[in-house]
Amino acid sequence: DAGVTQxxxxxxxxxxxxxxxxxxPISGHKSVSWYQQVLGQGPQFIFQYxxxxxxxxxxxxxxxxxxxxxxxxxxxxxxxLLLGDSALYLCASNEQVNQPQHFGDGTRLSIL
Amino acid sequence: xxxxxxxxxxxxxxxGEDVSMNCTSxxxxxxxxxxxxxxxxxxxxxxxxxxxxELTSNGRLTAQFGITRKDSFLNISASxxxxxxxxxxxxxxxxxxxxxxxxFGQGTILTVHP
Numbered sequence: 001d002a003g004v005t006q007x008x009x010x011x012x013x014x015x016x017x018x019x020x021x022x023x024x025p026i027s028g029h030k031s032v033s034w035y036q037q038v039l040g041q042g043p044q045f046i047f048q049y050x051x052x053x054x055x056x057x058x059x060x061x062x063x064x065x066x067x068x069x070x071x072x073x074x075x076x077x078x079x080x081l082l083l084g085d086s087a088l089y090l091c092a093s094n095e096q097v098n099q100p101q102h103f104g105d106g107t108r109l110s111i112l
Numbered sequence: 113x114x115x116x117x118x119x120x121x122x123x124x125x126x127x128g129e130d131v132s133m134n135c136t137s138x139x140x141x142x143x144x145x146x147x148x149x150x151x152x153x154x155x156x157x158x159x160x161x162x163x164x165x166e167l168t169s170n171g172r173l174t175a176q177f178g179i180t181r182k183d184s185f186l187n188i189s190a191s192x193x194x195x196x197x198x199x200x201x202x203x204x205x206x207x208x209x210x211x212x213x214x215x216f217g218q219g220t221i222l223t224v225h226p
Binding site for chain 2: 031035041056101106
């Protein structure tokens with residue numbers, strides 16, 4: 001079975017632009033979470049969605065938004081990009097919110 | 113944002129040696145998890161712990177959920193070169209605004225010399 005898949009794998013943007021990152025969960029998983037991982041640190045929680053509803057939000061500005069679709073895939077949107085948004089963005093999925101989360105390989109976002 | 117206190121930050125060991133790393137928090141968690149991350153990849157789940165005092169093994173890996181629910185440790189026995197990577201602990205607290213959120217440590221970088 002396919003694991004969590006994310007696209008694109010790499011992305012280069014300039015300050016002020018907008019970006020959309022995509023995630024397909026493991027088949028049968030209804031919950032998707034997003035994390036930001038800055039080089040040298042552990043992942044930081046951004047959002048969790050379950051059954052298309054937001055169930056948790058981390059300490060990120062309103063420039064960050066997300067949604068989950070009926071097929072349980074998800075998008076993370078970031079507006080007005082800043083240099084500090086450069087990071088690896090990870091998506092994780094699980095069957096239920098209290099089950100272990102399984103991660104994709106991430107999207108490497110570089111802001112110039 | 114909040115992160116767990118994970119130690120050591122890095123380890124350089126010889127192949128065949130045992131490894132221990134731990135994670136502490138000022139808050140309690142319902143679940144502790146240990147992940148391994150290699151360059152260019154996402155974190156891979158190694159072990160999940162659900163009860164205080166629980167001791168769980170996965171091959172050469174053994175992890176424990178601390179009695180206070182504020183700590184966990186991971187042991188790797190008889191290390192091999194493919195154990196190289198960054199090991200992360202993560203705590204999960206179910207309920208309230210933290211529902212489902214994972215809080216990660218800073219990671220332990222493991223290097224194994226053949």
